[in-house]
Amino acid sequence: KAGVTQTPRYLIKTRGQQVTLSCSPISGHRSVSWYQQTPGQGLQFLFEYFSETQRNKGNFPGRFSGRQFSNSRSEMNVSTLELGDSALYLCASSLGQLADTQYFGPGTRLTVL
């Protein structure tokens, strides 16, 4: 079974631009969660989608948005990029029930110059 894939793996943008990251979950998984990882901050939860609906949301500004498609693939968008948005963005998929194990993709490394 193929794992979680994320594209692109690396991205360099400048301040003010916008970016879209993509995540393909494991086949059969209906939940996709997005996280931001920065050094010393652990994984900060962005949002979670289940069956095309945002089920949970973290404490990030509205510049961060996402969506999920009918095939469970998910995209995350960040508008008006700031230097502080430079981070590793991870997505994780699961079956979507409470306490289900999350399976992570390798992440997208975003650098904002």
Place this chain on the structure above:
Amino acid sequence: DQQVKQNSPSLSVQEGRISILNCDYTNSMFDYFLWYKKYPAEGPTFLISISSIKDKNEDGRFTVFLNKSAKHLSLHIVPSQPGDSAVYFCAASEDSNYQLIWGAGTKLIIKP
């Protein structure tokens, strides 16, 4: 306010010895706890979990202990091996919430 805290950014242990990674939490509603391991350039992978109805869960060389009164959990790795060198994250969730709350991670270095 960090609800899940891993106060040691790094830990160095001799190969063959026991590694003990600690995690504290503040939310008494947390009832499910997990440990993930992360290698560089890879996403975290699930290691072991424990629910609040238990105080210990064992899986091979890995054992997680939960002390609910102290709001503390620990991961024991015995014996430690070079391949265990990674960043370890603990995470917690409430029964009614699908969201995982993560600690900042502890970098474990196993010395040969």
